Amino acid sequence: MRKIFSWALAPLAVAALAGCGDDTAKVEGTTAAEPSSRTLAATVQGGDFDTLGGTLTNAGLTDVLEGKGPYTLFAPADAAFTAAAGAADFTDEAMRAQGAALLRAHIVPGALTRADIIKALDGAGAGGVEMRTMADTLLTFSRDGDTLVVTSADGARARLSGEETVASNGVLHPVDGLLVKPAAPAA
Numbered sequence: 289m290r291k292i293f294s295w296a297l298a299p300l301a302v303a304a305l306a307g308c309g310d311d312t313a314k315v316e317g318t319t320a321a322e323p324s325s326r327t328l329a330a331t332v333q334g335g336d337f338d339t340l341g342g343t344l345t346n347a348g349l350t351d352v353l354e355g356k357g358p359y360t361l362f363a364p365a366d367a368a369f370t371a372a373a374g375a376a377d378f379t380d381e382a383m384r385a386q387g388a389a390l391l392r393a394h395i396v397p398g399a400l401t402r403a404d405i406i407k408a409l410d411g412a413g414a415g416g417v418e419m420r421t422m423a424d425t426l427l428t429f430s431r432d433g434d435t436l437v438v439t440s441a442d443g444a445r446a447r448l449s450g451e452e453t454v455a456s457n458g459v460l461h462p463v464d465g466l467l468v469k470p471a472a473p474a475a
Contacts, residue, residue, distance in 0.1 A: 328361050328455045329353035336365040336450075336462070342379035343369075347388035357457030358399035362427070362438060364466050368446065372466040392423035393440065393468045399458045402448065405429055405436060427467060440467040 324331070329350050333341045340363055344350050353359065369378070378387035396419050408417045409429060416430040428439045436448040446465030453460040 324453060324455050326455055327354050328357070328359060328458050328460055331453050331455050331460050332361070332363060336367075337363055339366045339369040339379065340364060343387040344391060346379050346381065346384055347391055348384070349388060349391055353395075353457070355457065358397075359422075359458035360396040360398060360400040361458060361460045362394045362396070362446070362448075362463045362467060363460050364394065364446070364463055365449075368463065368465045372444070372469070389423060390466065390468055393421050393425055394463075394466075395422040396420070396427065397422065399454075401454065401459055402436065402452050402461065405448075409436075421467075438463065438467060442469050444469050 329344065329352075331337075332344060332353070344353065353361065364372075376386070377383060378390060400419075405417070409431060416428045418426045418428050420426055425441050430437050430439070432447070437445060438448065439445045444465065444467050446463035446467055448461050449464045450462035452462075
């Protein structure tokens with residue numbers, strides 16, 4: 289398995305984003321999106337990311353994703369929270385620390401597009417690619433046919449789903465699951 293640390297990929301990602309211009313770069317059927325003027329924090333507010341936005345606010349990390357960055361956020365949609373977390377409500381004040389830990393496990397330093405991840409996988413072979421999160425854990429990226437799959441160190445898995453959004457301070461990738469296995473809520 290090849291380890292790719294996001295700090296090593298950051299210059300590549302910045303160069304790739306800078307080269308987008310008016311053309312869209314195609315890599316295995318993906319296109320690099322035009323950067324938005326919205327930050328990552330603004331991008332997660334509303335739509336399919338209400339729970340993620342509420343968790344971000346409750347955890348006190350909105351300023352981080354409003355900041356300069358760049359960051360790559362693997363953003364679980366609302367359905368992913370419902371399916372994986374069950375009764376856990378990360379927007380509740382009592383879950384503030386758990387919500388912050390969950391968010392850090394979904395953020396990688398640097399701006400990595402889907403094309404960047406595919407390129408790293410092409411160079412790595414069958415073993416996959418590892419990237420370190422802000423929680424100091426590893427995410428392993430692999431392919432399942434045409435689908436990109438990300439697996440956390442604790443075995444939680446998600447697929448990159450939907451269109452990535454290139455924000456002013458990073459990239460948001462929708463994922464269909466949580467990248468940590470939440471602890472059962474206290475009874």
